[in-house]
Amino acid sequence: MNISVKIGHVVLANPVTVASGTFGHSEEMYQAKEVRCLGAIVPKTVTLHAQQGNPPRRMCEVAAGMINAIGIENPGIDAFIATKLPKLKKIGVPLIVSISAHSANDFVLMAQKLNAADGVAAVELNLSCPNLQKKVLVAQDAEATAAVVRQVKAVTRYPLIAKLSPNVTSIVDIALAAESAGADALSMVNTFAAMAIDVKKRRSKIGNFTGGLSGPAIRPIAVRMVCETAARVKIPIIGMGGITCTNDALEFLIAGATMVAVGTYNFINPRAPLEILDGIRAYMKENKMTDIRELIGSIER
Amino acid sequence: MNISVKIGHVVLANPVTVASGTFGHSEEMYQAKEVRCLGAIVPKTVTLHAQQGNPPRRMCEVAAGMINAIGIENPGIDAFIATKLPKLKKIGVPLIVSISAHSANDFVLMAQKLNAADGVAAVELNLSCPNLQKKVLVAQDAEATAAVVRQVKAVTRYPLIAKLSPNVTSIVDIALAAESAGADALSMVNTFAAMAIDVKKRRSKIGNFTGGLSGPAIRPIAVRMVCETAARVKIPIIGMGGITCTNDALEFLIAGATMVAVGTYNFINPRAPLEILDGIRAYMKENKMTDIRELIGSIER
Amino acid sequence: LKSYPVAALKQVSPVYFRLAFEAPGLARAVKPGQFIHIKVSDGFEPFFRRPFSVYRTQGGVVEIFFEPVGKGSRLLTSKKKGDTLDVLGPLGKRFTPPAAGVKQIVFIGGGIGAAPFMLFSDKIKSHKAEKLLLYGGRSKAHTFPMTEFKKNGVRVLTATDDGAVGVRGRVSELFKEISLLPSTMIYTCGPRPMMAAVQAFAKTHDLRGEASCEEVMACGLGACLGCSIPTVHGYRTVCHDGPVFGLNELVF
Amino acid sequence: LKSYPVAALKQVSPVYFRLAFEAPGLARAVKPGQFIHIKVSDGFEPFFRRPFSVYRTQGGVVEIFFEPVGKGSRLLTSKKKGDTLDVLGPLGKRFTPPAAGVKQIVFIGGGIGAAPFMLFSDKIKSHKAEKLLLYGGRSKAHTFPMTEFKKNGVRVLTATDDGAVGVRGRVSELFKEISLLPSTMIYTCGPRPMMAAVQAFAKTHDLRGEASCEEVMACGLGACLGCSIPTVHGYRTVCHDGPVFGLNELVF
């Protein structure tokens, strides 16, 4: 059974990965040999300079999901490369490094730093970052998305993944812009801008006022976006949004995603990615499929 | 305690209503005297001509919500006015008539027919309808929204409510367009474009392929949209999206909605609107509020 | 929309359960073929209510007969005496009572589809017609406990897929076992392919009949228009226009 | 991430429960102050796991001591022998064991916050220091059953808001009852206002101490960075950098 997939020129052993910001490689939970079973891992987004993140409360539970406003707490790209990357490299699983910045220039700078580093399989652009010229995020503007992708693509030596925001009128337009600017793949989707209110205190439950909704609640919207986009782009899609089990992952693959990423549900079942990997194999066997490409995009349209 | 609210020049006794397409005035469940307790009721959207609706399956359950693609099954405005309106009028509760059309002209035609009818308190424009010039819905385009609102406003004798779609990059932009075109109020939000896949059959669970997500799953996004919009427009907002209980309704009111509408949850608890009305009164009493305006938009920003 | 105290839950076969609850008003009001809409959990899992036919009423007690097939129906198997059950109903259109001139009544039920015929046969005990139940089940485990039907004067013919009980094969195997009368009235409930076969059979023999349909339901009240199925008159809601339809109205 | 069989659930006061489950590996591994992360429901209601301190280990049995305050903890009160419990852990940073030279150990606990001190006092039974527990509860119902602490050689002083047990008032009323020593080590766990008072008290008297914090948790593993609280070093995760922090590190 062939379940390997390609992102740009990189071949990954299987289509299961994790969503940025949701995967803790905690020794208590995982042994390196288990993490190595995944197709790739994606650590939390890194920015040019260290960020301390947003004030608490940084998250709350909602129906079938959560809202978070972590604020990309991270040590900055230099510290990441110096101290985190070596440890991640040692696991021996392909590593997709997620980066974000406040300008195309900073994105380019970070991509160059990663060029000089070792042990990176691909770079993911977290485009849910402010767009200095406009009031919307980069990922909410086709031109801004294309500009960042084009400039990073010009310098990076890695396959480039553009991570899209679902907070848009037409995600297909943004996806097409990223594709034509040279993105090798798309990650879809990031969180939905959302909030929850403490009615006793009459204030937001989130320190940052608003946050991002993730988890099973958003899956039907994410699947629709992936399905719509897969029909229009040629590059592979890493599908995510509320995946908790094999069935959920299959929805994305059938809708047209080439890979699937478990996000929020890692917090509830850290073994979900491994269970899903087994589950996909079992489903293919049961349905007499020998190549994952028979599954990808197999929805009856 | 004053809990009456105003939509245009119409005063409604309280801020609780129901969302279009979700309220059955079934004699088994309700007595007219109970329905009369609500601030208003909103029957299912009516179109110019009768529509038979979409092929089954028209809906499915998902985590904390449902997907529907009913396809605005309705008898057409003439039959509505002739046979349904008289019965609805008899209940004695303010009636908000929801209309939709494929062109601004048809919207105007329907508004004129309603002008000639009796027993209408306000008109709601369901703008989640195809926009003939473009590939997006009217509600996804600020100009198209403004155009429809402006033309209907020019003819209608009722307060005009624009019902917005959440499938947009910036709902504030659409809201501002509707407001400046003369809308007296906004209904926010309609359903999120979504889908669910039957992985055994590898096909959509919905006959229409995609449908609209509603229910508690979407509430955090809907509350955020209402909160954002309420800070920017002067006209009242009817907030909806996943309201199931008093607490949920309070979130919308505190975020800035002037009224709240129960949608999907009518299907699970048909008494939810009445319970919420009682609950709002109790909350205000507990918090020593004497006017609903102390509650509306009371969030600490 | 009422809360009723659960009276008893009983497993009556390897796959079937009976759940009884005290609901005198409902017991009085419900007609054969109508259903109730139950909120099976306290939260959103599952999200919709679940529809069940009324199986029987005895005094003020209402009973449903069910098979746990998924999340919702499985939750019902953990109900116990003293719990409460949040119920909407009775809902939907009833089976039309057989006219006085009907000489033969044939119930045709597949699996759990026989449930509404118990209440129906209770209510027409005094009707003089010959009464038959053609019953199809997947296996022995999926056959109804039939003594109660027999007590109601209903002759039961059974077919199972594996032949473990009655004739081997589909319920349609049983059609040839009955001698039809011109006034024969058919009532059927079960899987769609079975009802399609019954429709064809009735057409061939020019018999009148009614069929009770199933569809996933949200409101159960005719409000959402989500449970529509195609009929010769266009789309009709199972919950409000049905679940009982004229056999000829259905489009398979 | 393991499934453990539930051994027993016991209600030990009007508001407190003890839940025991068989988890020999966990029982061996867990250190005082560490917690476990429990999936309380099979579905998404509630969505997150729930963190609980380990109260005690006896042989291969691990116990938590809890108060049902919401949806998640209430679900735990319906667990019974034979059920399984889906548990992550042990997680987080332990209380630092008191150095040999410490002559007095003062546990200061508010409400359910006393739970981790039971395991702690079990583990340092042989330590020669004087041991005290200053305990604050809302009412009689909210006081711990103290005999087990006493068996561990811990002198217990109690304050309740209504004075029903011990002194009337906050736990800080008890500060004046103790004669401090220069080597006194303080360990505290409870509501934030209480811990703020303890921090101030320790500062005044120049005492060392540690505090165990609570925050809503998602992963419990340091992965999501969602449970961060402000400390003098910046934001730190309660689940991974804590829950035990140096008393002086906390910013109230």
Ligand SMILES: Cc1cc2nc3c(=O)[nH]c(=O)nc-3n(C[C@H](O)[C@H](O)[C@H](O)COP(=O)(O)OP(=O)(O)OC[C@H]3O[C@@H](n4cnc5c(N)ncnc54)[C@H](O)[C@@H]3O)c2cc1C
């Ligand atoms: C009018 C009416 C009367 C009914 N009477 C009875 C009865 O007396 N006894 C009984 O056991 N069942 C009855 N049913 C069926 C019962 O409602 C379903 O079995 C139940 O809703 C399944 O819920 P679940 O959560 O257990 O299964 P799910 O997890 O929701 O689904 C399990 C499987 O059942 C299918 N399914 C779910 N709901 C329905 C439905 N409404 N119709 C057809 N297939 C469905 C699903 O597609 C899936 O394959 C009736 C249905 C209707 C519409």
Ligand SMILES: Cc1cc2nc3c(=O)[nH]c(=O)nc-3n(C[C@H](O)[C@H](O)[C@H](O)COP(=O)(O)OP(=O)(O)OC[C@H]3O[C@@H](n4cnc5c(N)ncnc54)[C@H](O)[C@@H]3O)c2cc1C
């Ligand atoms: C490290 C740690 C150890 C703990 N040890 C114990 C213990 O031994 N025994 C025990 O009974 N409880 C303990 N708790 C608290 C326990 O986790 C919460 O009471 C529980 O998660 C509440 O869940 P719920 O679904 O019942 O309540 P919810 O419905 O989630 O909330 C009810 C109320 O409790 C508040 N709340 C919820 N979670 C927390 C939390 N983590 N911290 C503070 N307030 C919260 C909510 O804001 C709300 O006001 C511990 C918490 C932490 C972080």
Ligand SMILES: Cc1cc2nc3c(=O)[nH]c(=O)nc-3n(C[C@H](O)[C@H](O)[C@H](O)COP(=O)(O)O)c2cc1C
């Ligand atoms: C706590 C948390 C932190 C996240 N941090 C990041 C991040 O740093 N970078 C990023 O691109 N996405 C981040 N995300 C978004 C996820 O990667 C994912 O796109 C989203 O949560 C949807 O998937 P899910 O529903 O499976 O979680 C974060 C999500 C959560 C819940």
Ligand SMILES: Cc1cc2nc3c(=O)[nH]c(=O)nc-3n(C[C@H](O)[C@H](O)[C@H](O)COP(=O)(O)O)c2cc1C
């Ligand atoms: C079955 C169904 C039918 C609906 N029909 C309409 C409609 O005809 N017109 C309309 O404007 N909105 C319609 N809606 C959208 C609701 O009015 C409401 O905006 C949306 O469902 C969000 O609220 P909720 O989450 O409380 O349901 C429908 C929703 C559902 C679930």
Ligand code: FES
């Ligand atoms: S279930 Fe709503 S119309 Fe039938």
Ligand code: FES
């Ligand atoms: S709960 Fe995730 S970092 Fe603490």
